[in-house]
Amino acid sequence: MRLLELAERIGCALRGDGDVEISGVAGMEHATACQITFLANPKYAHKVKSTKAGAIILHESAGDVGLPALLSENPYLDFARALEQFYRPPRPEPGIHPTAVVHPTAEVGAEASIGAYCVVGAGVRIGCGAVMYPHVVIYDGCQIGDDFTAHSGVSVREATRIGDRVILQNNVVVGADGYGFAKRADGSHYKIVQSGPVVIEDDVEIQSMSNVDRATVGETRIREGAKIDSMVQIGHACEVGERSIICSQTGLAGSTVLKKDVLLAGQVGVSGHLTIHENAVVYAQSGIGGDIEAGAVMSGSPAFDAATWRRAVASFPKLPEMVRAMRQLEKRLAVLENQRIKEEE
């Protein structure tokens, strides 16, 4: 495809030679002369000089970098849109595979593709355009909207409600029992039935191997547009706010609430029964044990203000030296004190 054609398809202004042939998209370090690259984060501007890309998507403010360019208000978004011109994920043909076990009372909308060995339980309703890869299990009573995608190994437990355009990557589990036990007098643990369904709103994507538990009472809810990375654990009765981002291997204990636009980086742990308010950011490996204010940026285990944290951790390697320095100070001080005492005697 010529660069000019790409510019038209994704609606970007062209600067420079529109006749360059573009056959793909790549990062600045790996791009070749027939690929287009992008500059989204100004901190990588110095890499532009050494890229071998044939063209670049960038913001007008980046100036002329000596390459044919597509000008974009949001270069990262337009990189994504350019990539779609060259790569479309495969999509199975519509149709229900003869080995799929769909309960007679289940309703599946038009244009659905249901793969081999899928199991769809009693009373399930699935909207139009669903793509279920092989080996997806939908338990009884689930209600699922349009354009649902579920990859192999997904299980959706009883009575889950799922909105439109939801994507579940491989082996995601939605609605398994929460971890709830009451201690008996003899120290043994009595299982508490987990009565509350999971609700997943529109435009949520959950990456492979993540787990959203059902609630003891009430519900567990993932709100519109939230994106959950791989191996994330969402405990019973949690709420994840609109457009929140939860990175890999993070865990939320039970009944915790994330308001909208929260960002949790990877391997964060969040205790139960607390609220992280909107636009808060929590850095990787942090531990959250109490409510977090809107817009706060937190780090550490236990977490505190990230700017303070950055200075504090810079002190960690100096601690052994500090201990020594303190002992020195103490000795020097004792010398002065003793001299003083002698003088007074």
Added chain:
Amino acid sequence: MRLLELAERIGCALRGDGDVEISGVAGMEHATACQITFLANPKYAHKVKSTKAGAIILHESAGDVGLPALLSENPYLDFARALEQFYRPPRPEPGIHPTAVVHPTAEVGAEASIGAYCVVGAGVRIGCGAVMYPHVVIYDGCQIGDDFTAHSGVSVREATRIGDRVILQNNVVVGADGYGFAKRADGSHYKIVQSGPVVIEDDVEIQSMSNVDRATVGETRIREGAKIDSMVQIGHACEVGERSIICSQTGLAGSTVLKKDVLLAGQVGVSGHLTIHENAVVYAQSGIGGDIEAGAVMSGSPAFDAATWRRAVASFPKLPEMVRAMRQLEKRLAVLENQRIKEEE
């Protein structure tokens, strides 16, 4: 159901109006006038004033809180039992689905429900009352007791032994190969066969996506009544003691022993070849690198006494200031020392 009837069913004394209609159970913040709530932890006593619940389960010592009440020695346990009056998890009908592949040499006890596409290997024995949801795979030679529950996506590897009333939530893996390699002289890794089975005793529950590895030699054992949360990794040849609690995303490296009634909170890491003695408690995100005494309460990475830890981490944010303060002290001390030197000259 009238409150009086609920009181009788769960065996609690009634205080106040037994005619209140109760149709469900909820937490204090979400309960409505037709729901019963509970007060188990005295630290939430202040919330009772604002609850809209129609009745409450509490300990007699909580006094009259202005709501019809069920008096309980263990309000959290009776909350669980009350909840069962209103919600029973669905249970599939007995019967073996025609698509289930059960090896001719396998024996499955009475009243079993074996779902679509389950696979039961050669020589497997499963007791009475098993419920296996679709897509459960039991490898050859497993021995499983009565009242076994396994949700979709569970795999139980060769020769695993499982007791009575064991529950495996979705995608749990039991008995996969442990991580064992011997380094050759050329630096490559030689796989060590993992010969030892996993043994899961009675009344164990393992939540979704957890993994219990088989042992290199000997066995990996989860003792009676232990409850393991989601995404927990139990390494080869570990032992988890009776009634121990292991919260989500915690990992045990190989050959580690938990004695009975141990509590590990979420995201804890435990090194191999060590022992955590009975009744020890380890807080979230801690790292355990050595044996832990009975009854110890530990926190931190690496972990130390939790009470000391709480004070230590309170100092973390003050570290940058401490470094500065120390430099100030040093300067002030140097001033005094210089004055002293001048005096002596």
Added chain:
Amino acid sequence: MRLLELAERIGCALRGDGDVEISGVAGMEHATACQITFLANPKYAHKVKSTKAGAIILHESAGDVGLPALLSENPYLDFARALEQFYRPPRPEPGIHPTAVVHPTAEVGAEASIGAYCVVGAGVRIGCGAVMYPHVVIYDGCQIGDDFTAHSGVSVREATRIGDRVILQNNVVVGADGYGFAKRADGSHYKIVQSGPVVIEDDVEIQSMSNVDRATVGETRIREGAKIDSMVQIGHACEVGERSIICSQTGLAGSTVLKKDVLLAGQVGVSGHLTIHENAVVYAQSGIGGDIEAGAVMSGSPAFDAATWRRAVASFPKLPEMVRAMRQLEKRLAVLENQRIKEEE
């Protein structure tokens, strides 16, 4: 088997009585008189006195320990080889189960065993000697070498390329979509198609429940002989170097490169777009936020030199006391200063 025969089979010199009957292998603490044990790590030499094993595999330099011995240059490797004389993991018979759904355009090599309910997509090529347990799903277009082993619940996504002798334990996911979203002006997240396949080279093993994401552009690559433990997350476009070892519950964010022979212990977190150079070692629960030099040994979150870290964390429990001590120093210093001021007045 007599000890002499075992010595011959694994090619070790015999010292002592070759007529001892050996029927198995065990660790020093659990071995009985008919088992052979091993001493690989000199730090466990003191345990030899109390073992009840009938024989031992050890290095000649360990001297005579009063037990019949097999002398080995690499006792841990020969322990592994001895164990194979007594335990061979079960291997299913060759053949394609009638319920397996193999696409007409797929090619499966000789001697393959494909279990019940496996699904093999269009255009897939699998070499000789594959063992696929029940419920393995291979998406369209995958290319897989000889002697492939995949346990139940494995999913291999579209266009993945896999070398020879690769082992995937249960529920491993290879090639699911990476976590990539571009933020729109309204704050919502636009899914970026993940176009790049995963490539797994020869002799890689991935333990149960681990996840290797496909790349946005380019590829994600696990190089020859790398061994990845359970519940590890490998983000999009990462590279894992030859023979690298990644322990359980560790996560790599996107586009990170591990060079050869890197060792990451359990629960480590590694940020994106950085390089860990060869032979680096990272201790458990560490957080890596920048490049790591070849041969470095790192610990902590954020990580720094492990030897310094060990001294630093030894100071953590003393921090509250340090804060107090500093206040004391300050007071004592102020006393001296005040005395000085009075003198000068």
